[in-house]
Amino acid sequence: MKLRKLVSLIFLASFLLFSSIISAAEDIADKYGWITIKGSISDIAEITQKNNFNRIPYPLELTISPDNLTNKLFLENYVEKQRIKQDFPAIKKLIENEPAQYSGHYYNADKGTVIIQITENLDFLKAQVRNSVQNYDKVQFEVTKYSWAEIENAKEIIIQNVEPGTVRALIPDVKNNKLIIAFDEEALINEETVSSLISHPEMLEFTTMPASALIAETDDTSYDSPFPIGSKIGGDYVKKNENEYEYYICTTGYFGADQNDQEVLVTAGHCQNKPRINTEWYQPTWKTPTIGRFTFRTTSAVDGTNGYIKLHSSYSGRPRVPYPSSSNMAMITGVYTSDTPGDTIYFRGANSGTTTSGTISYSNVDIYWGKGGYGYKRAEVLATGYSSIGGDSGGPLLTNYSYDNDLTGWTFDLAGTHTGVVTLTSTESPIPPGTYKVYEPIWTTFNDLNLTRIKVIAKP
DSSP, X not given: OOXXXXXXXXXXXXXXXXXXXXXXXXXXXXXXXXXXXXXXXXXXXXXXXXXXXXXXXXXXXXXXXXXXXXXXXXXXXXXXXXXXXXXXXXXXXXXXXXXXXXEEEEEETTTTEEEEEESSOOHHHHHHHHHHOSOGGGEEXXXXXXXXXXXXXXXXXXXXXXXXXXXXXXXXXXXXXXXXXXXETTOOOOHHHHHTTSSOGGGEEEEEEOGGGEEEOOOOOOOOXXXXXXXXXXXXXXXXXXXXXXXXXXXXXXXXXXXXXXXXXXXXXXXXXXXXXXXXXXXXXXXXXXXXXXXXXXXXXXXXXXXXXXEOTTOOEESEEEEEETTEEEEEEEEOOXXXXXXXXXXXXXXXXXXXXXXXXXXXXXXEOOTTTTOEEEEEEEEESOOOOTTOTTOEEEEEEEEETTTTEEEEEEEEEEEEEEEEOOSSSSSOSEEEEEEEEHHHHHHHTTOOEEEEEOOO
């Protein structure tokens, strides 16, 4: 959620005085340089995965006793459970290339195994997997009824044939091989109407969701330039009356380059107020020089889930995240495109000033965020566990926390950017009730914004 604020001139003056004494305690020089890798998002993922070969996975769960971090047996067990994760990209690619033969995959963190769903118990499918992965001993198979192609086709048919907004979300439930249809609770439509549209209606499960369930959602450190991802940004200042201004607060997601090779800061599209474009933004707020202009927002001029600020020449982004502190930042060394249910992710929100952990619950979710030219946002992820508040929108989702022996430091991979929350209250729903965080996978933001590069740290 973006955070909207009304602030008087008197408050701004005192804020300027207070904030002027805050600065980053860290020397801005990195031991290793950052680079912007050019190519498709799959190319970038493959390149960075090779660069990150010499990493040791580390348990950043925020609840683990510090004593365990020096426990050799504990760490060896953790590394063993993480081993299969290096095969997630290959598994996802295999499913995408043969969607009629596979149904999906998910991760069992307790056992350190991946479950791959196949539509028939055929040896040649298992051989395909064996020839595609490096850790076949960590692979298990489930035989399922509905293929990935059938589930995706059902989603497309429903979106194209049901009045927009009557279905609030289409959620593939990979573990149960079902497609969950979440109706707007006030919609005048029944289950039979939707079921009649597809050839396998028994794959569908139904629930309801009020429009109010979906909400597109402070660390005040001024980093100057270069500034890190996960840092606070504010902008779109508008004078409401003589002594009062309205502005918005969000979080830096990641840095890349547009089609003109100009550096951009990626964040949530809804951080920028709907009617206005090309407005000035700051880090963290108005007390500092402008870092750039909010230039592009996906989908329409009305709203959008992804957007970017085109940085001025005097500002540059730094592919580090303030964890565990602003004086000890982890490096961003890769991108994660697998979106595997059961996998661990971490979120950095600047307004909350925290980094918390969570778990991917559902991926490839299509959500209806509203009318006005926006409609359905495709391929979003629902997660549980991590914390967020207003002003954390656009912040980075991270994964694969590791110690990199080549870079001699802590590292993350980029997984996406935070959008908001969806709250489900029904105890009869096929989805357990609770609050789910919604984020945009890195591959969707990169493609939707027509980016050409992503900025990471690498050893020369």
